[in-house]
Amino acid sequence: MKEEVKETLTETVQNFKSYLPKYFPLPHPSPRNNIWHYNVGKGFNSSDKESHEHPAIFPEKLAEDHILSWSNEGDIILDPFSGSGTTCKMAKKNNRKYIGIDISEEYCKLAESIIAKY
Numbered sequence: 529m530k531e532e533v534k535e536t537l538t539e540t541v542q543n544f545k546s547y548l549p550k551y552f553p554l555p556h557p558s559p560r561n562n563i564w565h566y567n568v569g570k571g572f573n574s575s576d577k578e579s580h581e582h583p584a585i586f587p588e589k590l591a592e593d594h595i596l597s598w599s600n601e602g603d604i605i606l607d608p609f610s611g612s613g614t615t616c617k618m619a620k621k622n623n624r625k626y627i628g629i630d631i632s633e634e635y636c637k638l639a640e641s642i643i644a645k646y
Contacts, residue, residue, distance in 0.1 A: 564590070579614065581612065581638055586611065586615060591614050592618040596622060601624065605627070609630060610630045611635050612638050612642060613628055613638070613639025617639075617643050
């Protein structure tokens with residue numbers, strides 16, 4: 529790429545970056561914005577070690593943020609693929625009723641044992 533084209537592109541990107549915050553401010557991080565940041569992976573997704581018996585753990589904080597954003601205390605939260613029960617656990621911790629469904633009896637028992645601690 530020619531040097532003058534690179535300079536023009538760089539200048540355009542810099543102008544655009546300075547334009548964004550002025551007209552589209554995004555507080556960082558904001559728990560109620562449409563962009564949420566989470567640490568994920570073993571040790572971050574769940575505070576319950578036994579949750580890691582399930583191959584696809586849903587981050588607790590993500591479940592909690594959606595529950596708090598889209599429901600009120602006493603509402604019923606439905607998780608049709610409950611796995612290790614993260615969404616149901618966070619619903620219970622935030623004073624919501626919950627229904628968890630999973631095809632695997634093994635994971636239903638795992639979820640029950642985790643949720644029972646709360």
